[in-house]
Amino acid sequence: MSSQEFLRGIDFKIHDNRIKNLILQTLDNMPPDGLDISSLESIQLSDLSPTETLAALTTHSSFDVTIRNDEGNEWDEIRSRQKITFYLDILNNLSDLAVKAIIAHEIAHAWLNEHVKPESSQQREKDSDDLARKWGFTEELLELENETD
Ligand SMILES: [Zn+2]
Numbered sequence: 001m002s003s004q005e006f007l008r009g010i011d012f013k014i015h016d017n018r019i020k021n022l023i024l025q026t027l028d029n030m031p032p033d034g035l036d037i038s039s040l041e042s043i044q045l046s047d048l049s050p051t052e053t054l055a056a057l058t059t060h061s062s063f064d065v066t067i068r069n070d071e072g073n074e075w076d077e078i079r080s081r082q083k084i085t086f087y088l089d090i091l092n093n094l095s096d097l098a099v100k101a102i103i104a105h106e107i108a109h110a111w112l113n114e115h116v117k118p119e120s121s122q123q124r125e126k127d128s129d130d131l132a133r134k135w136g137f138t139e140e141l142l143e144l145e146n147e148t149d
Pocket of ligand 1: 105109125128
């Protein structure tokens with residue numbers, strides 16, 4: 001899937017041009033399989049982080065839907081939706097390269113939530129970095145490490 005197709009299905013509200021361009025560049029540098037995340041509903045930018053260090057957050061939630069077919073049969077299915085929020089005050093203190101590392105890391109979270117299973121753990125943080133590196137963002141992640149503690 002191309003980044004254009006990917007964004008067509010997503011509520012993409014980014015009011016800062018630098019961050020918007022960095023997200024678009026990161027998406028363009030992803031392998032097509034990395035954009036296969038149908039449960040991702042929105043990518044948003046908030047001005048203020050809830051903490052002094054949180055640069056971004058991917059949230060995942062599940063909900064039930066009732067499906068009814070032409071024969072009148074009904075059944076319930078579990079669907080999931082995901083949202084990525086970036087925090088501008090934190091990203092403003094980081095270089096373009098480091099911000100791209102954060103973007104790739106969050107997309108990796110969303111991909112893992114959909115294709116592996118949703119969970120929050122220390123291991124999941126490492127898994128997301130590993131996946132972002134596999135997608136080609138090694139240099140970006142190293143720079144992020146240099147700029148943060
Ligand atoms: Zn993470």
